[in-house]
């Protein structure tokens with residue numbers, strides 16, 4: 001039995017947390033491949049080491065002195081090393097990091113050092129072999145994972161190593177420079193390692209007892225989802241349930257390796273199991289609710305639009321030409337609305353509007369900003385009549401104005417657009433109707 005265990009920053013923020021992690025690993029001989037993140041927040045308002053590194057690198061880029069900032073980061077590690085009573089010094093590593101920051105080695109290199117250093121501490125603490133992912137996880141120049149080379153090299157590197165620590169979050173480009181995944185990407189490293197060694201299970205240890213029905217920062221103490229499918233999780237992760245990075249699902253799905261999300265602070269809890277498919281009936285009609293703020297909508301009106309062949313394609317071509325991906329595109333008879341990320345749209349707004357005028361000569365274009373999208377996800381929704389009705393009556397009772405509705409034909413999810421300011425109220429209303437009231 002082989003398990004890959006990933007510990008998030010919240011699980012590794014201090015020596016005390018490291019000790020809990022050590023106990024968890026030692027309590028199960030199959031926990032042999034460990035993927036650590038960088039130390040996270042020790043308390044509310046604390047700063048993650050990754051953010052300290054980004055900040056320090058920005059200062060280096062501006063030519064400011066960084067010795068003080070580097071010292072502060074080193075102190076975070078020293079506190080852990082001392083608390084664990086390890087005979088380990090990171091002076092050489094920090095001297096090299098400072099030199100490379102000043103030589104402008106890149107912000108990916110900078111951010112990756114959080115995991116690199118934590119990997120050294122973890123390997124020393126556990127007595128496991130340190131494996132640097134810069135030597136065995138590779139990216140293409142466009143930033144996508146080079147799967148073929150990565151799995152080959154990782155398998156080769158880990159062959160014959162029974163117990164290894166592989167830091168999360170980074171690998172390298174073919175020219176040898178360090179490249180990171182997007183934020184939260186240690187989850188992806190964990191899945192890649194699990195696939196490469198053909199693990200029986202990928203355990204993802206964090207600070208909550210599994211995937212919760214919704215974000216615990218919005219609803220107090222939400223119910224835990226015991227079992228969820230990859231598809232449902234992908235929808236929820238993509239829409240903002242940050243407990244697992246959305247890209248962590250693909251490598252495991254290809255191999256059918258289950259994921260178990262667990263709580264480092266409550267190892268007795270079973271957590272959430274994520275599987276390809278299950279006959280296990282969900283506890284509620286819906287499995288989960290997630291969402292994100294910060295969208296804008298571009299509403300295009302034109303009489304007889306629906307008889308103009310190629311209208312939709314021409315509209316989307318304008319977005320493509322401006323390098324902007326769209327999130328949703330609900331349409332009426334003579335209207336079509338495109339939802340995009342507001343921050344990306346703002347930079348290109350005028351180019352897109354003029355592009356649309358040239359491409360489809362619309363009668364009118366209306367813009368709306370500060371919108372949020374909420375996904376209500378569940379494999380059980382297909383079997384239950386009236387799910388959409390319940391959602392919209394709950395929203396109406398809570399005075400939430402619904403701006404958009406989009407239900408995919410898979411009936412796995414319903415996407416709802418609301419104003420940013422109604423986001424939390426809407427999520428609480430949907431949670432209450434399905435979970436608190438158990439409808």
Ligand SMILES: Nc1ncnc2c1ncn2[C@@H]1O[C@H](COP(=O)(O)OP(=O)(O)O)[C@@H](O)[C@H]1O
Nearest residue numbers: 008009010206207208211212214215241242243
């Ligand atoms: N549906 C959800 N279920 C569980 N946690 C969620 C959900 N939505 C958001 N979160 C947040 O995700 C956090 C865990 O993810 P993250 O901060 O990346 O942890 P880690 O540092 O362990 O990688 C939780 O503390 C919680 O606030």
Ligand SMILES: N[C@@H](CC(=O)OP(=O)(O)O)C(=O)O
Nearest residue numbers: 008009037050183184185186
């Ligand atoms: N440390 C990186 C990568 C990561 O996955 O961290 P965490 O496991 O704490 O979400 C970040 O902050 O983005």
